Amino acid sequence: MTHVCVHWFRKGLRLHDNPALLSALRECKEIYPVFILDPCVHNKDAVGVNRWRFLLGALQDLDGSLRKLNSRLFVVRGKPQDVLPKLFLEWGVSRLTYEYDTEPFSRSRDQKVAERAKEHGVEVVYKISHTLHDVDRIIEENGGKAPLTYVRFQTVLKNLGPPKRPVPAPSVQDMKDVRTPCLDSPGAKEQQYGLPTLDELGHDLSGLQEVLFPGGEEEALRRLEEHMQRPGWVCSFEKPQTSPNSLSPSTTVLSPYVTFGCLSARTFWWRLTDVYQGKKHSAPPVSLHGQLLWREFYYTASVGVPNFHRMLDNPVCTQIDWDTNPEYLAAWTELRREGWIHHLARHAVACFLTRGDLWINWEEGQKVFEELLLDGDWALNAGNWLWLSASAFFLQYFRVYSPVAFGKKTDKQGDYIKKYLPVLKKFPAQYIYEPWKAPLSVQQAAGCIVGKDYPCPIVEHEVISKKNIQRMKASYAKRSQGVPPSPQPNTGVKRKAPSVLDMLKKKTK
Numbered sequence: 001m002t003h004v005c006v007h008w009f010r011k012g013l014r015l016h017d018n019p020a021l022l023s024a025l026r027e028c029k030e031i032y033p034v035f036i037l038d039p040c041v042h043n044k045d046a047v048g049v050n051r052w053r054f055l056l057g058a059l060q061d062l063d064g065s066l067r068k069l070n071s072r073l074f075v076v077r078g079k080p081q082d083v084l085p086k087l088f089l090e091w092g093v094s095r096l097t098y099e100y101d102t103e104p105f106s107r108s109r110d111q112k113v114a115e116r117a118k119e120h121g122v123e124v125v126y127k128i129s130h131t132l133h134d135v136d137r138i139i140e141e142n143g144g145k146a147p148l149t150y151v152r153f154q155t156v157l158k159n160l161g162p163p164k165r166p167v168p169a170p171s172v173q174d175m176k177d178v179r180t181p182c183l184d185s186p187g188a189k190e191q192q193y194g195l196p197t198l199d200e201l202g203h204d205l206s207g208l209q210e211v212l213f214p215g216g217e218e219e220a221l222r223r224l225e226e227h228m229q230r231p232g233w234v235c236s237f238e239k240p241q242t243s244p245n246s247l248s249p250s251t252t253v254l255s256p257y258v259t260f261g262c263l264s265a266r267t268f269w270w271r272l273t274d275v276y277q278g279k280k281h282s283a284p285p286v287s288l289h290g291q292l293l294w295r296e297f298y299y300t301a302s303v304g305v306p307n308f309h310r311m312l313d314n315p316v317c318t319q320i321d322w323d324t325n326p327e328y329l330a331a332w333t334e335l336r337r338e339g340w341i342h343h344l345a346r347h348a349v350a351c352f353l354t355r356g357d358l359w360i361n362w363e364e365g366q367k368v369f370e371e372l373l374l375d376g377d378w379a380l381n382a383g384n385w386l387w388l389s390a391s392a393f394f395l396q397y398f399r400v401y402s403p404v405a406f407g408k409k410t411d412k413q414g415d416y417i418k419k420y421l422p423v424l425k426k427f428p429a430q431y432i433y434e435p436w437k438a439p440l441s442v443q444q445a446a447g448c449i450v451g452k453d454y455p456c457p458i459v460e461h462e463v464i465s466k467k468n469i470q471r472m473k474a475s476y477a478k479r480s481q482g483v484p485p486s487p488q489p490n491t492g493v494k495r496k497a498p499s500v501l502d503m504l505k506k507k508t509k
C-alpha cells in the first residue's frame with residue numbers, strides 16, 4: 001500500500017469491471033482518478049453536441065459514484081503527454097493505471113505517455129477490459145492475421161474459451177485505506193479540476209432536443225437490467241427481425257454506453273449468458289451474443305489490418321473510383337436530432353451514400369457518423385462502412401437497398417417518416433415513400449408541394465443503382481487483378497509479459 005496512483009479514465013467510464021482501477025486501489029495509499037479533455041480527441045467541432053452531452057453526463061455520473069467512495073474525478077485539460085508529467089510531480093505519483101485501448105491514435109499517445117512516465121519513475125499498469133478478449137491473442141491464435149470472416153472468427157474464439165468474468169466495482173471497503181487528497185479543499189481546486197458545461201465549451205445549445213439517452217454507468221446498468229428483465233425478448237432476439245423504423249428502438253441502444261465504456265462488454269455478455277441459462281435461445285450471428293461478437297470481430301480486424309479506417313493502403317479494401325460531390329453529401333447528412341439510428345437503417349443510408357446511389361466514398365459517411373453518432377467508435381464505424389460499401393467483408397455489391405421499398409416493408413403507413421419529417425405528415429400512405437409521384441392536388445391537400453416545401457429527389461434510384469452496379473463490377477475486376485486480398489501476416493511470436501513500453505512500441509510499428 002505504498003503507491004500514489006493516478007487512474008486515467010479514457011474510455012472505460014465506469015466502476016464495474018474496471019480491473020485497472022481495482023488493481024490501483026489494491027496497492028495504493030492515495031488515488032487520483034483523472035479524465036483528460038484532450039484537444040486532439042475532444043475537439044469541439046469534430047464531435048457533435050449530442051455526443052458531448054453524453055460524455056459530460058457520463059463524467060458527472062462517474063464523479064458522483066467516486067464521491068460515494070470518498071474520492072472524486074479530476075478533469076484536466078491538455079495533451080496527456082504534457083499534463084500527466086505535471087501531475088506526476090505535483091502529486092508525487094508513482095503509478096499510472098488505465099484500460100488498454102487498441103486504436104492506433106490511442107496506442108501512439110499511450111506510448112508517449114509511457115515514455116514520460118518512465119522518465120518520472122512512474123510505473124504504468126494497464127488492463128484489458130474494453131473488449132471481450134485480448135484481441136492480440138485472437139490474432140495470434142489465427143496465425144498472426146485478423147480473421148476476416150465471422151465464421152473463421154468464431155472458430156478461433158472457440159479455442160480461446162469464453163471471455164473472462166467481469167470484476168466487481170470497488171466498494172467502500174476497498175477504499176478503506178485509500179484516500180483522495182484535495183477532496184476536502186474545494187474552491188480553487190474544484191475550479192481547476194471541475195467538469196465543464198456545454199456552454200463553457202462554446203456549444204450552440206439552441207438545436208438540442210430532450211435527452212433520450214443520458215450518459216453514464218448508472219443509466220447503462222439500468223438499461224441493461226431493463227432488457228434482461230425480458231428473457232423472452234432476449235432469448236428470441238434475431239437482429240434481422242428487428243425493425244429499423246419503429247417509433248421506439250427495437251434493439252437495446254446500449255451502443256453509446258459500450259462505446260464510452262459506461263457498460264462493460266463482458267458484463268453485457270455474462271448477463272446475457274445468465275438469461276440464456278437453461279432456455280432455448282437464438283445464436284450468433286443474429287443473437288445478442290452475436291452482436292457483441294460482431295463488435296469483437298471488427299475490433300480484431302481494426303488491429304490486424306493497417307489503415308483500417310481508409311481506402312488508401314488498406315489491404316482488405318477494394319479500391320473504388322468514388323466521385324467527389326459536396327452537394328450530394330450535404331443532402332445526405334442527417335442524425336443531428338437523436339444521435340442514434342437502428343442498424344438496418346444505417347445499412348440503408350450507408351448503401352445510399354456509397355455504392356447504391358450517390359457513389360460517394362464511405363470515408364465521408366464515416367466522418368459524419370463519427371461526429372454525430374452517440375456511439376461513434378473508430379473500429380466499428382470503419383468496419384461497418386467497409387462492409388456496407390462492399391469494400392471489404394461483404395462482397396455482394398449487386399444487392400442494393402431501395403430507398404422506397406426498404407422502409408415500406410416494416411412501416412407501410414410511414415409513421416417513422418412522419419415523426420421526423422412533419423412536413424409530410426398529411427401525405428396519404430400511398431405516396432409517403434415517393435411524395436414526388438403524388439398528383440399536385442394531393443400535394444396541395446397535404447400542404448406540401450414537392451420542389452417548394454420538400455426537396456425533389458437528387459437521383460433516380462432505378463437508373464443510378466444499375467449504373468453503379470456496373471462501376472462496382474469494374475472495381476472488383478481490377479481488385480482481382482492486383483490488390484492483395486488480405487493483410488500481410490505479422491511474424492506472430494507468443495508474447496511473454498512484455499513491458500508496457502515494449503508492447504506499445506511493437507503495436508505502433
Ligand SMILES: Cc1cc2nc3c(=O)[nH]c(=O)nc-3n(C[C@H](O)[C@H](O)[C@H](O)COP(=O)(O)OP(=O)(O)OC[C@H]3O[C@@H](n4cnc5c(N)ncnc54)[C@H](O)[C@@H]3O)c2cc1C
Pocket residue numbers: 239251252253254255256258259288291292294295296298341342343344346347350369373375376377378380381382384385388
Ligand atoms: C455504416 C455503419 C456504421 C456503424 N458505426 C457504428 C459505430 O460507430 N459505433 C457502434 O457502436 N456501432 C456502429 N455500427 C453498428 C450498429 O449499427 C450499432 O452497434 C447498433 O445499431 C447499436 O444499437 P444497439 O445498441 O441497439 O445494438 P444491439 O442490436 O442491441 O446490439 C448490442 C451491442 O452489440 C454491438 N453491435 C451491434 N451490432 C453491431 C455491429 N454491426 N457491429 C459492431 N458491433 C455491433 C453494439 O455494441 C451494441 O450495443 C455501425 C453500423 C453501420 C451499418
